[in-house]
Amino acid sequence: MACDILLPGRILYFFPTGHKVISMPHTATKVGRPRQFDEAAVLGAAMEQFWAHGFHATSLTDLTTVTGLHKGSLYGAFGDKHALLLATLRHYSKVRRAKVDDDLASHESPLESIGVYLKRMAREASAQSHGRGCFISNTALEMLPGDPQVAAIVTEHRHAIQNALAGTLDRARAIGELKNTHSSSELARFIYTVSAGMWERGRSSSDEEQLLNTAELALSTL
Amino acid sequence: MACDILLPGRILYFFPTGHKVISMPHTATKVGRPRQFDEAAVLGAAMEQFWAHGFHATSLTDLTTVTGLHKGSLYGAFGDKHALLLATLRHYSKVRRAKVDDDLASHESPLESIGVYLKRMAREASAQSHGRGCFISNTALEMLPGDPQVAAIVTEHRHAIQNALAGTLDRARAIGELKNTHSSSELARFIYTVSAGMWERGRSSSDEEQLLNTAELALSTL
DNA sequence: CGACTTTTGTTCCATTCGGTCAAAAATTCG
DNA sequence: CGAATTTTTGACCGAATGGAACAAAAGTCG
Secondary structure: OOOOOOOOOEEEEEOOOOOEEEEOOOOOOOOOOOOOOOHHHHHHHHHHHHHHHOOOOOOHHHHHHHHOOOHHHHHHHHOOHHHHHHHHHHHHHHHHHHHHHHHHOOOOOHHHHHHHHHHHHHHHHOOOOOOOOOHHHHHHHHHOOOOHHHHHHHHHHHHHHHHHHHHHHHHHHHOOOOOOOOOHHHHHHHHHHHHHHHHHHHHHOOOHHHHHHHHHHHHHOO | OOOOOOOOOEEEEEOOOOOEEEEOOOOOOOOOOOOOOOHHHHHHHHHHHHHHHOOOOOOHHHHHHHHOOOHHHHHHHHOOHHHHHHHHHHHHHHHHHHHHHHHHOOOOOHHHHHHHHHHHHHHHHOOOOOOOOOHHHHHHHHHOOOOHHHHHHHHHHHHHHHHHHHHHHHHHHHOOOOOOOOOHHHHHHHHHHHHHHHHHHHHHOOOHHHHHHHHHHHHHOO
16 A cells, blocks of 8 residues: 555556555755745635635635736645635634633633633624634535545534633632632633624624623533 | 525526525425435435534535435535534434433433433443444534534524423432532533533544443432 | 745636426315 | 417536646756
8 A cells, every 4th residue: 555645736647557646835845946925825715715715605716816826836736626625724723722721821811811812702703893704614514524534624623622611610629719620621612602603693693792691601501 | 584594495586686586395395306306315424424423524525425416406405515504403403402401301210310311321322332422512622612503503403402401400419419509500601611522532432331420420419 | 047935826627506397286266 | 179378398508717837947966
């Protein structure tokens, strides 16, 4: 069983056996024509598109429009449409987790930090801001079940968020801020669930105040 | 401004003004070839398809496969793909609301009834059962913002559920079952939010027990 | 400089898409 | 029966799709 690395890359040669030689872009050597675009910017633009319209409703033409790249470049750099989706998901997850960590360390008081997190979720969920909820959450709803690669990213992201929340809850419990006696992991799942629910509500309701209200209600139960 | 009813129906005649004469199927007269399919069954099959794969990932060919009808029949009976989606959404909403009402009247104790509701949401959200969550909620995430007709159905459905919950909470408060002092409508929105969040979790996690745990946690805060 | 390597921009292609149409079939009404 | 009406059927349409191929361009390296 030879190497069957799929993407991204350009097919250089087909063995008679059916196996392929693929050039991996952006590796080691500096020889060859250099990239003329900012990879992060392109990834961001593609993400915005997928985020706003979903995977199936986004065409390659849409992607070339928002990224400014042509099909060939997109294909060569990231692989096919689905591989590009995975890349944007990983990109989002990284950025997102950093932001969550920021929120959860924003105050001396762990519980107050969780409040910051929840309120930001509510505000971002509202249609008044952009009303698109969480990119990963949306993609999960569109692609799952049925897409193992997306599933892996989604599951890992969710666990990362829940672990960050659980850790913060542990700190709160340690200093006696927590009145709720449920385990930190249970409470973390609960908080994540409320966030996800607010994202859904934000899709069809632009009432930010009601979402913030729900966030505070959830916070008050801890 | 003449009648501009759009669908479903077959265009019989175009006025020179641009207006159309449309025959409304399944009305009054009994003349003509009778339907050879069960409308409700077809609606159900189409709903299953949309529910499992979403709107954009479902092709007309998929729909003809699962319903057994040909394109022409589908078009004649329900209109185009989008109109069929709306029909399945309305169908689902009707069935769903009846089931919710059942849950909320299942016990003498209003609070216990809400527990029944929440636990069923958790169980249905889990991938162990079907893991597809709520059809309307999924469609909202895929189509909104940007689809006013879907938005109207989603909003109405959500309000109906929230009103049913709020009414049940009122009854609970009246007999002193409620310890939480927040308003019934706030608590109803909270419960709905937790449900929606569990649906999202169920997409990538099959752990029914953890979902039930969250349901009970939410219930205990009332 | 000239061989080599990678990106870029364009073109092409087979397939699939949602939707339309006209004729055949099935029924009621006169 | 025959006219009228509706549904069914299957062929058909133009447009758009995702992806592949390829020559030109733009660099590096010996």
